[in-house]
Amino acid sequence: MEIVLTLNWSSAYRSVRGLVLHLAARWREAGLELVELDVSGPGWADKLREILNTGKVRFVFSTAGVGTNLAMDGQNLWTKLNLPFYSLLMDHPAYFAANHRNQGKTVVLGYMFRDHALYQASDVRAENIVTSIDYGIPNLPVKPAPALAAQDKPKIIFAKTGNAPAALEQMWRGAPMLEAILHDALDELDFARKGVANVAQFHPLLNKVAAAHKIELQPFSHLSRFLIVQLDDYIRRLKSTAIAKAILPFEVDVFGTAWEHIDKTGARATFHGPVDYARLEAEFPNATASITMNPNIELSAHDRFFTALGAGSMPISDRNQYCETTFPELLPYMFDFTKGSIEAAVEHVVNKPADALELARATRTRTRDAHGVEQAADAILQTVQAARFLGAGPRAEQNFFVP
Incomplete structure (x- = not known):
């Protein structure tokens, strides 16, 4: 079974993790296993290496830019591995600006609010795929x-x-x-x-x-x-x-x-x-x-x-x-x-x-x-597939197109 690796951080009341779990319910329906890694915990780098070495990671997911800039041999880790990374950004790009500038070429800048994605496109102009989701309605228990x-x-x-x-x-x-x-x-x-x-x-x-x-x-x-x-x-x-x-x-x-x-x-x-x-x-x-x-x-x-x-x-x-x-x-x-x-x-x-x-x-x-939240989860899967495709580099049919 392929893996969605989420890099977690400590957010207010752990609300961000709650949102990710709603998305992950849909990914499980697509045959993907959610593996969570707390990058603030001890030994996280060794755990990350073990997970990546399985070769089962379909894509990496995080919020607030966590982990997007990890490097290996002086190169962005995710670019080097051609591994899609979906960075879900809750804030306007004016906040935490480094999270919104050019990232590794397989990193997707996904915004929770389209208003923020439009500012990214008009003023920041990162070279990454820029997209947004409407989070959508989760399928929670409904009391009579x-x-x-x-x-x-x-x-x-x-x-x-x-x-x-x-x-x-x-x-x-x-x-x-x-x-x-x-x-x-x-x-x-x-x-x-x-x-x-x-x-x-x-x-x-x-x-x-x-x-x-x-x-x-x-x-x-x-x-x-x-x-x-x-x-x-x-x-x-x-x-x-x-x-x-x-x-x-x-x-x-x-x-x-x-x-x-x-x-x-x-x-x-x-x-x-x-x-x-x-x-x-x-x-x-x-x-x-x-x-x-x-x-x-x-x-x-x-x-x-x-x-x-x-x-x-x-x-x-x-x-x-x-x-x-x-x-x-x-x-x-x-x-x-x-x-x-x-x-x-x-x-x-x-x-x-x-x-x-x-x-x-x-x-x-x-x-x-x-x-529903399922639409957001599906959109994320489609976008990371595009990121992997683009990250693979020139193809024989068009070797004149170089990213």
């Missing part, structure tokens, strides 16, 4: 609706790390010129009034604003990346803070750290702190709804949106183009960040929990064939 409907009150969960917007503003004061550029950009975004922001707006907006300060930004330069990350992180902090404040009057279970900036006096919401991903995933089948927050994207959705549907729970999510067009029946449970919008979406569940459950399960049934 009558059992959930019989609960005294609907169980609503919100899993998210917090962080205070004011902490970033304090940091910016160390460079007044950059602080001015960022505040000018924020004024033009006008997030407080519009209630939406998309990362695709940030770079052209920053180019315009910086030019007014006689700063000419270069594509994917240190300064460009810094400014994009500041806007992106700041807007995310505004969004998560707005959600946390809006749900305080509701009985919501909040899982995650860095909520110290929220005044919880008199709150009905309960802040539990961090939990392991396995515990969190076990909460989904018992939940009527799960509040989720997309990154600043328009062309896909956060994995927890899909996970909620997989468990038959209603995702209460900030709206974007993808969610609105792919799941239009869920619009009453979507929100933006204008006044009262979050509360209205939560109240739809609180007031009629049975209706929310029924609609979530009907949506799961309608969409899972076309938007």
Whole structure:
């Protein structure tokens, strides 16, 4: 049996490993065995050598760029072995830039969100195959609706790390010129009034604003990346803070750290702190709804949106183009960040929990064939096959084409 080798790392609540296991369930159906290697553990290099020496590895998979730059005899290991490596990247390329620049020629740069892949194609332009997936709805256990409907009150969960917007503003004061550029950009975004922001707006907006300060930004330069990350992180902090404040009057279970900036006096919401991903995933089948927050994207959705549907729970999510067009029946449970919008979406569940459950399960049934996690897993298999084909080098039929 051939192997999919995953190089693991320690992520928040081990959530990334949970996502990989959903993909691997499909790969097992294709006759592939999942072998996990913790590259932070003792003796990992020897274990890697043993696995590779079996000759059974179909491809290597990791997240956040882990292991892409391993070398042998001064050459990228995966290029030398002509072994496809699928690097699934959760972040915008402005974060952890080295993970997004040119990699070994058999490395695929696969983005969780197409918005980020499009920035890669326009500004970074790595020579690798660049692609993206919609994570899709996993096939999780679905608890019978009558059992959930019989609960005294609907169980609503919100899993998210917090962080205070004011902490970033304090940091910016160390460079007044950059602080001015960022505040000018924020004024033009006008997030407080519009209630939406998309990362695709940030770079052209920053180019315009910086030019007014006689700063000419270069594509994917240190300064460009810094400014994009500041806007992106700041807007995310505004969004998560707005959600946390809006749900305080509701009985919501909040899982995650860095909520110290929220005044919880008199709150009905309960802040539990961090939990392991396995515990969190076990909460989904018992939940009527799960509040989720997309990154600043328009062309896909956060994995927890899909996970909620997989468990038959209603995702209460900030709206974007993808969610609105792919799941239009869920619009009453979507929100933006204008006044009262979050509360209205939560109240739809609180007031009629049975209706929310029924609609979530009907949506799961309608969409899972076309938007299941299996489609993402299959796309990854097809892309790594292409990477192996391209990595093999010139062929007799066209020896004039040299990579």
